[in-house]
Amino acid sequence: MTESSPNSLEVRRLGRTRYEECYELQKALVESRADDAIGDVLVLTEHDPVVTVGRGASIASVAGADVPVVEVERGGEATYHGPGQLVAYPILKLPEGRRDLHRYLRDLEQVVIGVLGEFQLVGERRPGLTGVWVGTKKICSIGVAVRRWVTYHGLALNLHTDLAPFRRFRPCGLDPDVMTRLADLVPLPPTNLLGEVLFVKHFCRVFERELPPSAPPGPSAFEGAGPGYRPLPVL
Numbered sequence: 001m002t003e004s005s006p007n008s009l010e011v012r013r014l015g016r017t018r019y020e021e022c023y024e025l026q027k028a029l030v031e032s033r034a035d036d037a038i039g040d041v042l043v044l045t046e047h048d049p050v051v052t053v054g055r056g057a058s059i060a061s062v063a064g065a066d067v068p069v070v071e072v073e074r075g076g077e078a079t080y081h082g083p084g085q086l087v088a089y090p091i092l093k094l095p096e097g098r099r100d101l102h103r104y105l106r107d108l109e110q111v112v113i114g115v116l117g118e119f120q121l122v123g124e125r126r127p128g129l130t131g132v133w134v135g136t137k138k139i140c141s142i143g144v145a146v147r148r149w150v151t152y153h154g155l156a157l158n159l160h161t162d163l164a165p166f167r168r169f170r171p172c173g174l175d176p177d178v179m180t181r182l183a184d185l186v187p188l189p190p191t192n193l194l195g196e197v198l199f200v201k202h203f204c205r206v207f208e209r210e211l212p213p214s215a216p217p218g219p220s221a222f223e224g225a226g227p228g229y230r231p232l233p234v235l
Helices: 019-034 103-116 164-168 193-207
Strands: 009-015 040-047 049-055 067-071 079-080 085-091 131-134 137-147 150-156
Touching: 009 019, 009 193, 019 040, 019 067, 019 085, 019 150, 040 193, 079 085, 085 193, 103 137, 103 150, 103 193
Parallel strands: 009 040, 049 067
Antiparallel strands: 040 085, 049 079, 085 150, 131 137, 137 150
């Protein structure tokens, strides 16, 4: 592992990806992080249309879905991923004092609440549920897994996502009409870039991480970075 600050966070912006490719990347990163071959990584992407089913549901629960369905080991039930959605997969090695999955979930919610605050929106939690709401509508779904105390899977924040696919099953076991997106609440650029920048800002704040110093990329700077990797712009 190259020498860096213990609080350093590498951000990998993959652009649009197939879910299966990103899932394989996550698993490889988890093993590398558990072995201390790399530091903490935050993967940001948006997926081709797909429904993922966590440990809390079964394939039968998404019989009405008309997009590919993938069963995974994260917590939670079924949810939809598609273009216009900011998907974040933190690959974090939880230190001794933070090996509490309930706290980790609440911290992820707090990151999203911070992002919504940038748009003068009040993000809220719901007792007994995981995710973030604005009023009576759910805007962010969360489902995580941990291996050797390294986190993977993560969250999906609806920016300008098409909400119609949610209506073909019960997302997270809820009424499909509960889902909302940021573009229906505030004016929003047509890409995920602003959401990504704000997410990284609040992720670093909540998890006490810092981005490594910027350097001009060399010929092999992005080698092995993953499909569609793009560096985070400095604003």
